[in-house]
Amino acid sequence: MIRLDPLFLCRGVALVAALLLSGCTSLDYYGQLAGGQLRLLHAREPVATIIADPSSDPKLRDHLIKSQQARVFASSHLHLPDNRSYRLYVDIGRPFVVWNVFATDEFSLDAMSQCFPIAGCVAYRGYYNPSDARGEAALQRLAGKDVYLSGVETYSTLGWFDDPIISSMLHWGDERLAALIFHELAHQLFYVKDDSEFNESYANFVEQEGGRQWRVARGLAPEKESDSKQRDQFTQLVLDARERLKKLYAQPLPPNEMRVRKAAEFERLRSDYRQMRDSQWAGDKRYDPWINAPMNNAKLLPFGLYDQWLPAFAALYKQVNGDWPAFYGEVKRLGGLPIGPRKAALRKLMGG
Structure with missing residues (x-):
């Protein structure tokens, strides 16, 4: 969500x-x-x-x-x-x-x-x-x-x-x-x-x-794998669209052409979503309201905020064998680095 x-x-x-x-x-x-x-x-x-x-x-x-x-x-x-x-x-x-x-x-x-x-x-x-x-x-x-x-x-x-x-x-x-x-x-x-x-x-x-x-x-069943998988796939779909838009905006194009290509990227995002929904999710429409509403750059911002480094923190938690105090200690160590080395360390944790 x-x-x-x-x-x-x-x-x-x-x-x-x-x-x-x-x-x-x-x-x-x-x-x-x-x-x-x-x-x-x-x-x-x-x-x-x-x-x-x-x-x-x-x-x-x-x-x-x-x-x-x-x-x-x-x-x-x-x-x-x-x-x-x-x-x-x-x-x-x-x-x-x-x-x-x-x-x-x-x-x-x-x-x-x-x-x-x-x-x-x-x-x-x-x-x-x-x-x-x-x-x-x-x-x-x-x-x-x-x-x-x-x-x-x-x-x-x-x-x-x-x-x-x-x-x-x-x-x-x-x-x-x-x-x-x-x-x-x-x-x-x-x-x-x-x-x-x-x-x-x-x-x-x-x-x-x-x-x-x-x-x-509490002895409860884990979250449905299908739910978490759909959430992750949807998030990645949006992050991929963000990357394509970043590359587009870096090009020296005239404004009118840029607007046309920007609109085409948002339509591609919608098309990719519908293909995934219908072929992999058995038509589950939980994300339809978001994807069908008006689209722009600002609407994509929250995805970068919440998900960009999530795999890095998961890898860090695994490195400390699920020890929460040790995990927080490593988070504080990373947070104390200058921004450049911090991002480099996070990319390394993600295997990049």
Whole structure:
């Protein structure tokens, strides 16, 4: 499933002035970030209180009981931070906590990034109000950018706050909720400034491998191999399209010809998908809504964020014989390298 995060927010309004000194963006933008974060903080309540309250919704209580079992597993077995994060709950009354706006130039796959003094640069701008996100997206389109708008279920404050379980995290069931907890706690454990691909691929590996081990610990059958295989094949299909587009945009072509060839590449992606769906997936149409919706460069950005180095982290985990503390130690070692040697080390892990 395609998911976008994290949106890093600093410690409330006290840091808004400091952020402005960086010259990154406007008071209004940072104000809505600080205000949204403060509202979440004020609305938190202990999960244990909700579970113990007989008037609590039974379905919610059941979700939260299972979430706390996964939360204990995260620290005791996966060696993720043991703190109050995901032992609190907030009902936000909407499907997403934030909306992210991705934007690229017409003939580029480089994101228009948003920079923060502590967290560094990320590949999107995040908004708590969907109207604000739509407004930003409209402005970027008027400027001639390719734009993609996506809702986000949760995000990590990298340990600055005790992050809560948010009602938006419950929509896809208990397995998904556990996976989100593992992913976001991984961000709290380690985060590299200015390298979203490294951060998200690392956290995505912890999410996937942690989810597999969580199922084993409960005596459940592993995820259907067909589901994971389809997800991996679909992801690779999109990454292949990205590579073709990168090569196209590097060519010195006139704009009109570039637009025609760009459109042809997106049509090739759709055609390749349908061929794979019908010949290998028995017509399973789970990705049809995404593939049939309008396509542009910005829509492809999340795939590079979440999957680029996933095989490298899987190889690293295998090298340390599945020892989580040793794995995190190696992740920190890689993250401490300059960007060039870091990428070279990751490519080596992938056999490249």
